[in-house]
Amino acid sequence: DVKVTQSSRYLVKxxxxxxxxxxxQDMDHENMFWYRQDPGLGLRLIYFSYDxxxxxxxxxxxxxxxxxEKKERFSLILESASTNQTSMYLCASSLGGFxxxxxFFGSGTQLSVL
Amino acid sequence: xxxxxxxxxxxxxxxxxLVLLRxxxxxxxxxxxxxxxxxxxxxxxxxxxxxxxxxxxxxxxxFEAEFKKSETSFHLTKPSxxxxxxxxxxxxxxxxxxxxxxxxxxxxxxxNP
Numbered sequence: 001d002v003k004v005t006q007s008s009r010y011l012v013k014x015x016x017x018x019x020x021x022x023x024x025q026d027m028d029h030e031n032m033f034w035y036r037q038d039p040g041l042g043l044r045l046i047y048f049s050y051d052x053x054x055x056x057x058x059x060x061x062x063x064x065x066x067x068x069e070k071k072e073r074f075s076l077i078l079e080s081a082s083t084n085q086t087s088m089y090l091c092a093s094s095l096g097g098f099x100x101x102x103x104f105f106g107s108g109t110q111l112s113v114l
Numbered sequence: 115x116x117x118x119x120x121x122x123x124x125x126x127x128x129x130x131x132l133v134l135l136r137x138x139x140x141x142x143x144x145x146x147x148x149x150x151x152x153x154x155x156x157x158x159x160x161x162x163x164x165x166x167x168x169x170x171x172x173x174x175x176x177f178e179a180e181f182k183k184s185e186t187s188f189h190l191t192k193p194s195x196x197x198x199x200x201x202x203x204x205x206x207x208x209x210x211x212x213x214x215x216x217x218x219x220x221x222x223x224x225x226n227p
Binding site: 004059 | 120123148150155156157158159160163204214215216217218219220
């Protein structure tokens with residue numbers, strides 16, 4: 001089975017801190033994604049990557065950046081955390097293709113910014 | 115551009131009753147459509163997907179969905195609800211040369227004994 005591992009289940013940070021959320025997948029998937037999940041808003045795409053060192057903005061990229069130096073690892077970076085970035089962050093990966101492939105999700109990181 | 119609308123943020127059914135979760139989509143190209151389920155404290159997992167083959171798609175755990183192009187709908191059904199079906203369900207759409215998967219806002223399913 002594909003495993004998508006997010007480094008932390010819960011994270012508490014202070015306003016203004018630089019925050020790194022790490023995600024690793026073990027199935028050689030081409031595509032990786034970062035979503036945030038908020039009650040009543042569903043999942044919203046922050047960034048995605050379809051190849052190493054390739055990235056594209058999703059629907060809500062402001063305040064975030066990403067890094068994909070190796071195929072298996074996709075990092076989400078909050079340059080200067082703010083309270084409105086308190087959320088559940090979900091990483092996902094897919095084999096490849098153009099959106100027809102299923103996504104495999106990690107268990108999520110609940111980030112609280114105080 | 116693509117979007118998904120899930121009608122009803124919360125659906126409550128009795129155990130053994132029919133489950134019907136509604137999803138309407140908008141897409142400028144032939145869509146791929148998905149239903150994902152999220153159990154408490156877990157990530158999402160795929161229930162089923164439509165990728166332009168049969169319009170009636172069967173998934174895991176007894177769920178199925180029917181693609182109706184004329185109605186731009188992809189509703190999820192299960193004939194008889196179990197307590198273990200209690201979860202949040204998300205409809206999603208992608209299409210064309212587009213890696214993006216756009217999710218609906220989710221429907222929380224409650225199953226009463």
